[in-house]
Amino acid sequence: MKPLWLASTIVAGWAALGAPATGQASEGLSPGGVAPRSSCAGLTGLTLANTQILSATQKSGYCNVIGVINKRTSTQDPDHFTYAIGFALNLPNTWHGRFEMMGGGGTDGSLQSDPQGSAGIELGQGWAIAADDGGHEDSASNAVGGYQDDDANAGGSAHFAIDAQARRDYGYNGIEKTATVAKQIISSYYGLDTVYSYIMGCSNGGRDAMVASQKFPWLFDGVISQNPGFNLPQAGLAEAWNEQVLGRLATTTDVNGQPFIASTFPAQDMEVASAAILSACDALDGLVDGIIDNYHACTARKVYPALASYTCGTGSHGSTPHGGSCLTSTQVDALKKIYSGPVNSNGQRLYSNWFWDAGIWTPPSAPGAGWGFWNVVTAPVPGVNTAINLTLGAGAIPMIFQTPPVVTPVNGPTGQEAFVFHFNFDTDAPKIFASTQAYPESSMDFMAAVSTDLRPFRQRGGKLIVSSSVNDGIFSGASIARWYRKMSQRMGSQTGDFARLFMVPNMAHCGGGAATTSFAGNELDAITNWVEKGIAPDRIVAANTNATSPYPAGAPFDPRVAVNFPTGGTRPLCPYPRIPAYQGSGMTNNAANFACVDPQFKPGGDHDFFDDDDGRGNNAQ
Structure with a gap:
């Protein structure tokens, strides 16, 4: 206070x-x-x-x-x-x-x-x-x-x-x-x-917000952190991992002599992947609508058989690669490696796994910086890699996340792309934790907001709202959910009195995608009501602004997806770990017809919980 x-x-x-x-x-x-x-x-x-x-x-x-x-x-x-x-x-x-x-x-x-x-x-x-x-x-x-x-x-x-x-x-x-x-x-x-001070931002701005709550707990009364890069250096390891995995699918090189990624996962293939994941998990929340609200229950055990059924030549969805009905076996293997997260040669996890989410595909009618933008291509340019991981990320990985910085030219055979494609997960990955006399703070020291001790912020009366895509292509939703669970364990049963996490299925990075992504104003009202009136947000209503369903009415999707998707309507975002559940009657694009319910998951059960770690392959405390 x-x-x-x-x-x-x-x-x-x-x-x-x-x-x-x-x-x-x-x-x-x-x-x-x-x-x-x-x-x-x-x-x-x-x-x-x-x-x-x-x-x-x-x-x-x-x-x-x-x-x-x-x-x-x-x-x-x-x-x-x-x-x-x-x-x-x-x-x-x-x-x-x-x-x-x-x-x-x-x-x-x-x-x-x-x-x-x-x-x-x-x-x-x-x-x-x-x-x-x-x-x-x-x-x-x-x-x-x-x-x-x-x-x-x-x-x-x-x-x-x-x-x-x-x-x-x-x-x-x-x-x-x-x-x-x-x-x-x-x-x-x-x-x-x-009288009242707030901070609000998305991506690196969301990281700014979480950093403020941890390093400067006296500075802001209310914090809104959206899609936060709260452990950006570790996410940078995943950027390099993903591009190396996709690079093995490339059949040509780009202007810098590196694997040309744009053709490895065409948009129609991401659409097929989305349909496969939905076929495995969409019904787990009780409503087939193109939104996997029960994302913890969408495990690899459920998704892998669905991917097999959508594999060209062996599954039940066709045999023509890149034809809009199936994936190649090499693409399926690449997805499994990417969604499992980066590891070193000893198999130790370096960042996080990822939730399986339909948002791997960003429909043309619901644009956003989704999985494809980060990993595959933003705008097609012959012979030029435009994936954000290979532009923005390729500069940050050697210069900002490594200590000391690895200074390279932007382009050319020894440039930033080359560093990403030749990144060594045994010798380079530990350098996000390194410091030197000239650089006394590691990138994890000066960038990360991974502390689970928010006692000073709570004791001052601060309130924190974190909202995140379930899987946005750059930051793992499983990572922020894991942080929130660990923080709750440390802070005790009253965590919800000062900090709440809201997960958004299908949402691209900081908005967009086939999702209910319009909620910034309601989020702002939620934090001011919480800070100034003591009213904690039990839900945040989010809107979808598409005039028609971003999903097609037929193949490769279940026809119920287009019918039940909340086109032009609203859905609730629920405080983690609760999820939205349809109450069985009324329009599926009306948040009033959904309740926030306990998914009743338990770590170690039939839900997606990986062992917590700190990015070094060790259990974090």
């Missing part, structure tokens, strides 16, 4: 201005709010330690502030580039006491210079919103000051990782420094302290 004297002082200050510190989440903390006590342009003269405010511009309804923190010239970077934590802060003309820090994305390096809020509605509701660039800039033509930190011959957009401080800024320091400075500017501008 907030210290009593501080909470009382803040509320008294607001009351003096006719702005009580309570109210509906969707309406802000008060109908009236407060106006600035100084001009927007005047903020350029504000003096803050190690901070330069470069501009303060009045826009329609708010003041836009751009600045840098801890600007310096690197002595460790051979290019001696300029580094700083670039930030932007939007201050509404009428403020309702809330502050939100937006999480970043990818390897950062690009400032959201006009932040509106992670749900896209917060600034319009009177929130103050901040964003940062992760402590480096990819482009010289940015709003922060004209510097950039890329070098195509030495890591490309991940070049910043050659500088140990830039690694820390990217991993955790940028969020803490920006939030602290933003709150100081808010206090100066309005003459009042922030």
Whole structure:
């Protein structure tokens, strides 16, 4: 909880201005709010330690502030580039006491210079919103000051990782420094302290949010972490593993002389894989609708026979490879290896297994960065690998996740792709835990948010909502579920009083896919109601915006899939481990006709529970 004297002082200050510190989440903390006590342009003269405010511009309804923190010239970077934590802060003309820090994305390096809020509605509701660039800039033509930190011959957009401080800024320091400075500017501008502070982000931004709850438990009252890369270095091992597995299916090479992945799993083959998985597991939750809600029950024991029946020439679904009805035996073997997760030569698991999920296929009518985008292809380009694992991931794996960084050119026969395809899971994988004198923090130290000890965050009164795809192609849903179980075991039976996990079947990375993916606004309401009113979310209603079913009405799918899919309707997201269950009557696209029920699974039973480990092949504590 907030210290009593501080909470009382803040509320008294607001009351003096006719702005009580309570109210509906969707309406802000008060109908009236407060106006600035100084001009927007005047903020350029504000003096803050190690901070330069470069501009303060009045826009329609708010003041836009751009600045840098801890600007310096690197002595460790051979290019001696300029580094700083670039930030932007939007201050509404009428403020309702809330502050939100937006999480970043990818390897950062690009400032959201006009932040509106992670749900896209917060600034319009009177929130103050901040964003940062992760402590480096990819482009010289940015709003922060004209510097950039890329070098195509030495890591490309991940070049910043050659500088140990830039690694820390990217991993955790940028969020803490920006939030602290933003709150100081808010206090100066309005003459009042922030009442409630939140952070919300997806992917690396979800990692930012979880890092904040663990490293800076005093900083935010409410945390929303979506599809979090909370153990990104370990997920990076899976990126290399997946591409090497798929590389064995490649029949040609790309412009860099590496396996050309785009043709290994055409879209129609991912559709067949989705149909096979659904045939094994869709009915486990009581409704055949294209959504596997009972994902823990969708085990390899159930899926492998289904894949066999969809194997060309041996199963019951055809014999023509890539014809939209069957998979080759080599494709099936590749899927089994990928979904089992990366291992070293001794068979020790290095990351996580993956839940079997229909979202392996992203229908054209429900686009998103799904399994195929990460692992196979984003946009077809002859002779060029465009899978995200081989573009964004190929830069991060050698430069950011390895210690010391392995500096390579972006392209060419010895470039980043080559490093991924020749990654050694015996000798390279342990380097995510390594540190040196020049790089005293390993990538797991400065990036990961894997701690299960959230006592400081809970004791302060913080609330955490994590939402994740069951399987999004880059981060294993089984991994975040495992973390939540372990955290619950450590924190005790009252975990649900401060932290809840919501799993989303079929959803692509940070949205999209044949799923109920529209819920950001409801998630925002859920965290504010929990923080400010003590109302914990028993469900979060999510919507599907497709006008027609993204699934075809016939083969290779069960015809009931298209009929029962919640087209144009809603479904509940349930707090883990509960799952949605159809109550037997009413429309299947109405969340009111579903209850959140206990799946009654037990570790070691007929459910998908792998032994917990820490990525080194050891049992984690």
